[in-house]
Amino acid sequence: MKTPPEHGRREWSIQEIARAAGTTSRTLRHYQAAGLLQPSRVGHNGYRYYDGACLLQLQRILLLRDLGLGLEEIGKVLQGRTGPAAALHTHLAVLLEERDRLERRIAAVRKTIDATERGGQLMPEEMFDGFDHTQYKEEVEQRWGREAYAKGDRWWRSLSTRERQDWLEHSRQLQNDWVDAAASGTAPDSNEAQELARRQFHWLAGANGGQEVGYGYFTGLGEMYVADPRFSANYGGEAGAGFVRDAMKIYADRHLA
Amino acid sequence: MKTPPEHGRREWSIQEIARAAGTTSRTLRHYQAAGLLQPSRVGHNGYRYYDGACLLQLQRILLLRDLGLGLEEIGKVLQGRTGPAAALHTHLAVLLEERDRLERRIAAVRKTIDATERGGQLMPEEMFDGFDHTQYKEEVEQRWGREAYAKGDRWWRSLSTRERQDWLEHSRQLQNDWVDAAASGTAPDSNEAQELARRQFHWLAGANGGQEVGYGYFTGLGEMYVADPRFSANYGGEAGAGFVRDAMKIYADRHLA
DNA sequence: ATGGAAGTTGACGCAGCGTCAAGGTCAAGC
DNA sequence: GCTTGACCTTGACGCTGCGTCAACTTCCAT
Numbered sequence: 121m122k123t124p125p126e127h128g129r130r131e132w133s134i135q136e137i138a139r140a141a142g143t144t145s146r147t148l149r150h151y152q153a154a155g156l157l158q159p160s161r162v163g164h165n166g167y168r169y170y171d172g173a174c175l176l177q178l179q180r181i182l183l184l185r186d187l188g189l190g191l192e193e194i195g196k197v198l199q200g201r202t203g204p205a206a207a208l209h210t211h212l213a214v215l216l217e218e219r220d221r222l223e224r225r226i227a228a229v230r231k232t233i234d235a236t237e238r239g240g241q242l243m244p245e246e247m248f249d250g251f252d253h254t255q256y257k258e259e260v261e262q263r264w265g266r267e268a269y270a271k272g273d274r275w276w277r278s279l280s281t282r283e284r285q286d287w288l289e290h291s292r293q294l295q296n297d298w299v300d301a302a303a304s305g306t307a308p309d310s311n312e313a314q315e316l317a318r319r320q321f322h323w324l325a326g327a328n329g330g331q332e333v334g335y336g337y338f339t340g341l342g343e344m345y346v347a348d349p350r351f352s353a354n355y356g357g358e359a360g361a362g363f364v365r366d367a368m369k370i371y372a373d374r375h376l377a
Numbered sequence: 378m379k380t381p382p383e384h385g386r387r388e389w390s391i392q393e394i395a396r397a398a399g400t401t402s403r404t405l406r407h408y409q410a411a412g413l414l415q416p417s418r419v420g421h422n423g424y425r426y427y428d429g430a431c432l433l434q435l436q437r438i439l440l441l442r443d444l445g446l447g448l449e450e451i452g453k454v455l456q457g458r459t460g461p462a463a464a465l466h467t468h469l470a471v472l473l474e475e476r477d478r479l480e481r482r483i484a485a486v487r488k489t490i491d492a493t494e495r496g497g498q499l500m501p502e503e504m505f506d507g508f509d510h511t512q513y514k515e516e517v518e519q520r521w522g523r524e525a526y527a528k529g530d531r532w533w534r535s536l537s538t539r540e541r542q543d544w545l546e547h548s549r550q551l552q553n554d555w556v557d558a559a560a561s562g563t564a565p566d567s568n569e570a571q572e573l574a575r576r577q578f579h580w581l582a583g584a585n586g587g588q589e590v591g592y593g594y595f596t597g598l599g600e601m602y603v604a605d606p607r608f609s610a611n612y613g614g615e616a617g618a619g620f621v622r623d624a625m626k627i628y629a630d631r632h633l634a
Numbered sequence: 635a636t637g638g639a640a641g642t643t644g645a646c647g648c649a650g651c652g653t654c655a656a657g658g659t660c661a662a663g664c
Numbered sequence: 665g666c667t668t669g670a671c672c673t674t675g676a677c678g679c680t681g682c683g684t685c686a687a688c689t690t691c692c693a694t
Contacts, residue, residue, distance in 0.1 A: 150651055165659060166673050172600030187486050208490045215483050226472050229444050233465045343429030407682055422690060423642050
């Protein structure tokens with residue numbers, strides 16, 4: 121009593137529809153497990169067989185998948201709990217946001233490539249195009265926080281030329297004063313050093329574009345001055361940088377803790 | 378012999394750097410497991426401690442992660458096996474391709490929304506804007522394959538107005554002939570029916586924009602004519618659609634197997 | 635001493651299948 | 665009737681980058 125292969129066959133094996141629809145048998149089993157597509161018949165041996173209606177359903181699933189919908193959403197649409205248009209509208213919003221993020225990321229990558237190719241270092245030393253940045257390394261340090269990197273850039277570009285010059289001048293002054301203080305043998309907890317730390321703090325707060333400069337961030341920065349030779353060099357070597365770090369730490373303990 | 382909390386502390390607990398860098402302790406452990414960031418010291422109790430150099434390293438990792446690089450790539454960059462610029466260039470290419478796919482997907486979703494909102498059905502019945510499509514339903518059927526959906530659309534838009542009219546006329550003729558043949562009681566394997574199947578095949582091949590029309594695709598389409606009432610209606614009900622399907626199947630067996 | 639905050643390792647979860655692994659079925663050729 | 669090879673089954677791990685318990689241990693302050 122076997123079913124002879126008749127002329128107008130109306131069902132196919134799993135591989136056959138898979139190929140017909142341009143997908144794989146694994147995917148079909150997955151869809152079944154997800155409750156999206158049941159075989160029209162299952163043989164006594166467990167083999168799955170699919171008919172035209174299944175193929176139709178499968179095509180719908182694949183169409184929606186191609187548009188990027190998740191299997192769960194697709195399930196809702198298929199069983200009519202959600203209109204296709206509504207689901208797609210929701211999905212479209214997600215896609216648009218995704219695109220925005222991608223665009224921003226692409227821009228960021230491009231800028232970082234630019235910076236590293238010119239500067240040779242991973243962390244951009246040369247974000248300030250129009251200036252002779254070899255003279256102004258310090259400001260770079262301030263943007264090492266990762267959010268600060270992105271936000272700080274917007275902040276910087278929002279400034280006028282005059283404001284930028286002021287800010288750079290300010291930073292140079294600050295660095296010089298640090299070096300002087302370190303060289304003069306002042307203690308990190310002296311009034312002099314603490315005043316410098318205070319200036320450093322407010323200068324940073326201004327540069328962070330509304331981003332709060334917290335205890336961890338401030339002291340962390342101090343540590344990095346010591347850890348990174350490119351920076352410590354600007355502060356008179358490890359010793360000088362250590363002095364800056366200590367002073368900043370004390371300031372943080374007193375005012376930010 | 379405990380280490381007293383001295384003035385210039387140079388290391389922090391896992392939570393402290395995590396907060397300072399704007400991430401979580403779990404992430405730090407993950408990076409360690411991934412070989413990206415080792416604590417500067419591990420206490421006898423298993424506690425992890427990190428110093429300034431670690432913080433520096435962490436910032437680099439987070440910067441790259443923000444740009445979308447995978448941890449593996451980041452690892453290569455950090456240990457100098459890949460230049461940052463090179464890695465970012467590669468990554469940029471990926472991002473650009475990703476953006477392309479996203480754009481296409483967005484366009485497709487928009488069109489599908491349009492179509493379903495006007496047509497009410499998920500499968501777009503109205504892809505042919507300028508025409509009185511209520512008269513031309515058949516062509517829609519041909520684009521059910523999912524790649525065909527996207528590619529077929531580009532194909533269609535690449536045609537001139539004249540070519541479109543020809544194609545539509547052709548499709549209408551074909552449908553009428555099918556209906557006539559079915560009504561006249563012709564057998565599916567008759568010369569007449571097989572000639573219609575041949576026309577159907579070539580008409581499809583033309584419509585698929587270079588996409589091959591294989592055995593599975595062709596027979597599957599026939600099955601769908603029967604399974605979907607919207608289509609079978611156009612072929613004189615289930616009986617007529619069954620006739621078309623059978624004829625297509627025989628044609629496929631003879632010429633596409 | 636004790637309670638609460640913070641640390642540890644271990645392991646599951648997620649999205650959508652790809653990809654073995656180990657074994658049953660089926661049609662065909664000898 | 666037996667072997668071969670193609671195709672089928674279920675089961676389970678893998679991938680990405682952590683989030684999120686769970687079950688304990690340690691540290692610090694009262």
